[in-house]
Amino acid sequence: GAGVSQSPSNKVTEKGKDVELRCDPISGHTALYWYRQSLGQGLEFLIYFQGNSAPDKSGLPSDRFSAERTGGSVSTLTIQRTQQEDSAVYLCASSPRTGGYEQYFGPGTRLTVT
Amino acid sequence: AQSVTQPDIHITVSEGASLELRCNYSYGATPYLFWYVQSPGQGLQLLLKYFSGDTLVQGIKGFEAEFKRSQSSFNLRKPSVHWSDAAEYFCAVFSGGYNKLIFGAGTRLAVHP
DSSP states (O other): OOOOEEEOSEEEEOTTOOEEEEEEOOTTOOEEEEEEEETTTEEEEEEEEETTSOOBOTTOOSTTEEEEESTTSOEEEEEOSOOGGGOEEEEEEEESSTTOOSOEEOOOEEEEEO | OOEEEOOOSEEEEETTSOEEEOOEEEOSSOOEEEEEEEOTTOOEEEEEEEOSSOSEEEOGGGOEEEEEGGGTEEEEEESSOOGGGOEEEEEEEEETTTTEEEEOOOEEEEEEO
16 A cells, blocks of 8 residues: 655755645554654654644754644644754654554655755 | 664675674663664665564564563674665664654665675
């Protein structure tokens, strides 16, 4: 079946602009995660959605970052007033059950802030 | 604190040689452990997982890993490496209390012909 998809695959934006990154999880997966991968920090957890529960936002680095998940499916990660340190690959993953033991990752969105 | 350590940043092997990538974890309870592979410009692909039971687990692409509780290790192995195995490999532990995967820094594998 179809895997996790993310769009766009690449995004170049100017410092100070807002960006939206989209994730389509595997159909039927209840858990959805966002991670960030950067050279200096490795793979970092950002946010976790599980069903209709309140998301776990503990990994968001600042209040410029937000995410939502509509209808328990598609998710959008929004970064406001982008900074150069936001440049990274943003990875989305979904998991079939509570706890999300095994996570399936999308191809990522490479964000470059100039 | 929960953590994953991959001691080797880069490893180079010859095609056909055996491979072992090291992973050590720090986790208070029974860990759920994973190995992922990432090819350049790609996302992470799940190679194998350990939840419980048999400590030797088989994965895709001919990889296996062995869980050793006494050593807090989950090393990845392959008996004969192919050039297509060149990639970056990440070990991870699932932190149930924090609902996230904690990743090691990764090991970049180069394969010489």
